[in-house]
Amino acid sequence: MASQSSPAGAPPGFPKPTNYLPAVDLPRALGRCRMLLDRLLQHEDGWVFAKPVDTYELGLRDYYSIIAEPMDLGTVSRRLELRRYPNLLCFPKDVRRTFSNAMTYNNKGDDVYESAAKLSRIFESGWASILAALPSPPPVAVRRARLKDEFPRLPVDLQDKAAIIMKDIGGWIQEVDGRVEVDLDKADEATLDKLEWLLALATMRKEAGALDNQI
Incomplete structure (x- = not known):
């Protein structure tokens, strides 16, 4: 059963997002994104989000009527490896969508909901650290x-x-x-x-x- 409210995005007080990143710094930033993603996947609850939701196996007949844009951390990992993100901010959007979907479809208190909330907090803390290290754009x-x-x-x-x-x-x-x-x-x-x-x-x-x- 779907929850009545969708989880919010990044909590207030986090650094203001920016698309700017000098070319010389981008590989380093993507490397930090890789490390953060690995941390999520290696978490004891990470396996839940490591691949697309198997709606047939789980009998979730209403999943696609509730979740318009499915996402999972395995897909995020492949996109990182293949350089499919046009800018750095596309990475957190997909990670957040993974957890947002889980918290939208499941009710608060359910195991999947609570795992998503836990990993979401870990991600936001790590992402804030990555953003804070980005240089300010020059004129x-x-x-x-x-x-x-x-x-x-x-x-x-x-x-x-x-x-x-x-x-x-x-x-x-x-x-x-x-x-x-x-x-x-x-x-x-x-x-x-x-x-x-x-x-x-x-x-x-x-x-x-x-x-x-x-x-």
Whole structure:
């Protein structure tokens, strides 16, 4: 039976979320997300949320009529490994959805509800620590200048992705000698977030390549 009220998101007093994270710091932040997720999965109650809810095995015929967006920590883990999160804040949204779903479908006092509440508190404490360590964003002009410097060194496939992002905001684009050029002065903060993610992706590729060469 579903609970009458949905659990709240992050409790008051936690650091204000931000999409900004320098490309050089993103792999480190994702590594901390990985450690926090492993802590949840290794908890004695973590197995309950480690895979999608088996509605057939458990006989939960009304589950999908109550839970519109199923989520589980195993899916979060795979998305982290495959770099499927477009920015850092997508990670906590999925973790919170996992516990929110459990607390919405089950009644307060039920074992699953109480396990979700317990792990949710552990997660919020760990996530607050990750957020608190993030640097404050520099002025937009500084971010644009850095992107202008780094953009020509992006792999061609990532430059193409950047061109698509700029097209969405009407940014001026042209191709010169097979290289894409964009007018970064038209990029707002949300667009800068997306472009900086591409820089971070390029950095992670280089690190993965260096690791492969050492093996």
